[in-house]
Amino acid sequence: MVQVLKEELRQAVIKSAQVEFAQFGYAGASMKRIAAQTGISVGNLYRYYKDKEDLFNSVISPVYHELETLISNHHAQPHGQGNIFELIVEALTNIVVEYRTPLLILIDGARGTRNENAVQKFHQMMADNVAMHLADYSNKGGEGLNPQVAWPVSVAFLQGYFEIIRLHEGTEDCKRMVRQYLLVWFQGLQAIL
Numbered sequence: 001m002v003q004v005l006k007e008e009l010r011q012a013v014i015k016s017a018q019v020e021f022a023q024f025g026y027a028g029a030s031m032k033r034i035a036a037q038t039g040i041s042v043g044n045l046y047r048y049y050k051d052k053e054d055l056f057n058s059v060i061s062p063v064y065h066e067l068e069t070l071i072s073n074h075h076a077q078p079h080g081q082g083n084i085f086e087l088i089v090e091a092l093t094n095i096v097v098e099y100r101t102p103l104l105i106l107i108d109g110a111r112g113t114r115n116e117n118a119v120q121k122f123h124q125m126m127a128d129n130v131a132m133h134l135a136d137y138s139n140k141g142g143e144g145l146n147p148q149v150a151w152p153v154s155v156a157f158l159q160g161y162f163e164i165i166r167l168h169e170g171t172e173d174c175k176r177m178v179r180q181y182l183l184v185w186f187q188g189l190q191a192i193l
Contacts, residue, residue, distance in 0.1 A: 009038075009040070010048055012038050012039075013034065013038050013040070013045060013048055013049070014058060016034050016038040017034050017055050017056070017058075017059050018101050018105065020033055020037065021056060021059060021105045021109050022101055022104060022105055022109065024109075025105075025108070025109030025110075026052070026053070026056050026110055026112050027111055029052065031046075031052055031055070034055070053113055053114070056105075056110075056113055056115075057113075057114075057115070059102050060102050060105055060106040060118075062102065063095065063099035063102040063103045063106060064106060064115065064118060066095055066098070066099060067095060067103070067122060068122070070092075071122060071125045071126055071129065072125055072129075085182065085183075085186050088182060089178065089179050092161065092178050092182070093174075093175040093179070096165055096171065096174050096175060097175070100169075100171075103162075103165060104165060106118050107119050107162050108166075119158070119162075122158055123151070123154050123155050123158055124154075126154035126157065127151045127153075127154040127155075128150070130149075130150035130153050130154050131147040131150035134146075134147050134149065134150060157185060160181055161178065161181065164177045164178055164181055
């Protein structure tokens with residue numbers, strides 16, 4: 001007789017796995033501890049996930065795709081739905097609210113997985129976008145900016161965002177910090193010096 005895998009048990013496994021991966025990273029995480037935390041046998045856990053990396057990917061895939069989509073669809077700005085600053089604040093704070101723990105796992109605990117270079121990939125995607133905007137700016141008569149500046153700008157921006165998420169556990173505090181961080185980026189240092 002074929003047994004049906006239960007969605008609520010799958011979600012319980014994901015929650016236990018988030019705790020485990022957040023504490024130990026992928027390399028130090030244990031399927032045995034995840035199973036025990038969920039209250040199931042290790043054998044039952046392997047009915048749901050073929051191996052530890054499969055489970056890890058189930059934990060981080062939603063945030064990976066969300067952040068990837070946000071960065072790659074920067075040009076698809078909805079018109080008439082608010083200014084760009086507010087849209088970016090909303091998008092980045094929504095990621096914090098929905099995916100804080102999986103994002104921290106992805107950026108700090110993915111060593112040993114196929115996603116261990118995810119942060120570098122996000123930096124590169126962001127740098128490509130910034131380079132495109134720099135070229136557009138230069139083509140519109142702005143000061144000719146070297147597109148190589150896109151890499152350090154992108155790394156600095158994303159690392160700052162990730163650091164806020166690491167340091168500010170409370171949702172409202174984190175949202176407030178993301179807003180302030182973006183305000184500094186949008187207004188520039190000249191506005192506050």
